Amino acid sequence: MILTLALVESALQLVPQQIQSHPQIKRYAERRSKSPNEVLLDRAFHDAAMRKLAQVGYSTPVEKMGRPDIVHNALLQVLETPLNWEGHLRVLVHTQGNYVIRINPKVRLPKNYVRFVGLIEQLFAEKRVPKENDSLLTIEKCNLLALVRKLGATKVIGFSRLGKPASMKMVAGQTSGLKNPLILIGAFPRGHFTDETRRLTDEIYSVDREPLDAWVVAGRFVYDVEWALGLEQSRVSPGKVTRT
């Protein structure tokens, strides 16, 4: 069983063309010795510019944008786990603006946020990092519909506060019995899946009555799937052979 975990509609994108000449963006890019079209949009630093973006009628609601830290935290929570080490996890990032980042399971991501942002900016510029054949990260233009079709998942499950109330352990138990399930977790700060995303799911579940951060949902789900597969039991006793 390989679980594909996709962070979707992720609030991770380059600064949109419409605000690249905004003084706040220009100052920020200059301080980092980059061009305004090479830096990631980040609410923590571009709040004024983002409010301008709302005024020009940008397609995505501005309150869903500019939070690369959400992807970073979610990735840190799932990549260094027994589920990944045992070869049961594939992680993808679908972004606002429809790029898809593929992540080699062997990657060791920068833990430091500033370094992570630099790495993703490099990825947008060079399309693969490192540039050699067995890249650890690659990026391509691809919308979610095309991605889901390409993956050929046996079942597509989303997590959303607007979904059907369910225990995450129940969902994980069910998922771990499938050959090639795809889990969608929204990696944006506010709001809900677009209709387009919703239509791609077979089921949507809500695992708490309050919204949970994407990194909490991702980390907990990976842990529950490990449990459903028996990884914890096989890994805690020294000397035991590990299931793969």
Added chain:
Amino acid sequence: MILTLALVESALQLVPQQIQSHPQIKRYAERRSKSPNEVLLDRAFHDAAMRKLAQVGYSTPVEKMGRPDIVHNALLQVLETPLNWEGHLRVLVHTQGNYVIRINPKVRLPKNYVRFVGLIEQLFAEKRVPKENDSLLTIEKCNLLALVRKLGATKVIGFSRLGKPASMKMVAGQTSGLKNPLILIGAFPRGHFTDETRRLTDEIYSVDREPLDAWVVAGRFVYDVEWALGLEQSRVSPGKVTRT
């Protein structure tokens, strides 16, 4: 039941006096319009200066130091959770250099790392943030022994790869039956608890045969305690009354 979760020997401290005049530190502080004695040590930016620190025989091994991101990530993983929302969690940060940061459960920490670092630097300077009576964060000089005595915990449990192999769910089940348990999680990048820390624990458990990041351990343990207390079951059905 209130679980006290302490991140201990955390790799979060101001730049030590011994390297405050190092050119790398001076440039970094200047770029951030601060003095060298006001900024947090961060391996991602101070690697050369930290190697100097090793040469002057600093008390803590340098490979355990300079990673405030570990505390940040672990806090993000545990504070916005049902366990905290339902009043069952108290979180403390004990740092290398023996400071203790107390965290008001109502705090909403900056999700952005750069903002978090700025906040902690402000905390070191002002001792409480905000400065009014019901501060969200406070800091005081206090070693771990004094902290553990003050807390009067019914049981002190540590997680470490050198501990006794155990299922985390078993530990959480046992812990959730206690009135005032204290959990110690090391928030440093490499190495193990000091002897001093080890002596304060009643039990030390290893929950995987590989070392796990502090934020993974913290997030999973909080989730397991929620489960042991029945929070998931009580919160997923809309209309149900929540246990507190």
